[in-house]
Amino acid sequence: MYKVLIVDDEPLIREGLRTIVDWEELGFTVAGVASDGVDALAKLPQLQPDLLIIDIRMPGMNGLALMRSIREQFDPAPRFIVLSGHADFDYAREALLMRADGYILKPVDEDELSSALVSLKRTLDEQEGMDGKLSSLSWSLERTAVSLLTGEGQSPPKEALNALRFGGPPYDVVLIKLQSRGEVDAPTASHVKNRLFESFEASGKGVVFSLDPHLGLILAGRATESAANYREMKRICSDNGVDFTAVSGGAVERLEELRRSYRAAEEGMKLRFLLEGDHIYRAEEAMALMPADRETDRAFGEADGDKLLLALDIGSQEAAVLWILETGEAMRGAGMDEQDIKSVFAQLFTQALSKLERNRPEVREQCRAFASEVLKLYGEYRFSGLLARLTELAGKMADAFRSYGNDKQVQKMVELIRRNYAENLKLESLADVFGYNSSYLGKLFKSKMGESFNTYLDKVRIDRAKELLEQGMKVYQVAERVGYSNVDYFHGKFRKYVGVAPSAYRKK
Structure with a gap:
């Protein structure tokens, strides 16, 4: 008997499925039921079902996300029959692309379910007769690919390797990181993967795989040409409302060398924050963006924000933008990673706003509102996007704070000194902020104020x-x-x- 786990959030449907057919006569037994995806995952190791009958729509983890999670965690994975309503056709289509063995509309028809079970039993019997769980039949292209890339688990049999030689050498591993200012949810990732399957694997161009947190492709032969591949990836991701970064590990001549290409792509992907995402990057191309002579001992502290404070205080967008670009480049040159760059920028901006609030009580509300805006920089997933967001924000700050000052340069300096006398004020720093030569600015100040x-x-x-x-x-x-x-x-x-x-x- 083949064991079945029924997964549906509606108790009446779970119990109805137990009785709608004669399971034993068809060669199956209902080993258990689960109320949602999380419940099913918890019961799977103990029950070890051969088949899951899954409702496509469930709260929390839906049927598609459950199928994806099971395929990633269990090898070999059980078979799936999907239940759905008429309104769920797109979901059902995705389930079939994920190699579900059946798709049945609700309310479930007894004859339709029986027919699906008879067909599935025949497949399971054939697989079992060939010692299915250990035979090459259980080695999907994705499982074979993941085994070669990671070097973990059981080695794929010869038949599985032969199936992977779909286009002949050279072979290239391309890792794909889905990106968004918000979190990319499991259904979206699953949909993108299925669309990649349609475009690449179903057409014989490559093999699609998942290795968290990336999707990936193994391309072969002429299909390794990247320009058309990038355009297709961009179309698929755009249709699903996400951005992406893709890194190629480089061509190899033998399947057994795929792991080398995969490791190179992994190393290149670590620098995705610095990549523009406008083409498929070669691993060495990505690595070249990190300076060889890094200023690893360069530290960033409160003093680095002094020029920003002065620029904002006088409402100079030009000076603030220049500070952002110079500071960003200095952090990149120091080899700082994505989180450190974001943290330093957030810290320096909030410190400058805090001092501005303390020195100019009349702009307190603006400072606090802008401090909240600064925190949104953590949603940026590209270095260029981070600088663009900060530049836009600095422009808004300069406009807001400029309205409180005097247009005369010397008067601005006087007001700046009276508000910021406790800071490390230097004429050279003010000259940069005001856009003057320090010698000229010093003479201008002395001529107006009568002292240096x-x-x-x-x-x-x-x-x-x-x-x-x-x-x-x-x-x-x-x-x-x-x-x-x-x-x-x-x-x-x-x-x-x-x-x-x-x-x-x-x-x-």
């Missing part, structure tokens, strides 16, 4: 230091609060402008 930029900055800091000392704050705390990291240096500046030491002034 550094003198004016020191006086603003010392005036604030006097206020804090009068409040009873300790000298070293005041020094740090107004922007002097060296207490002795602060002593010298304070005595120069006030005439007494900070400690003496505090005692007055």
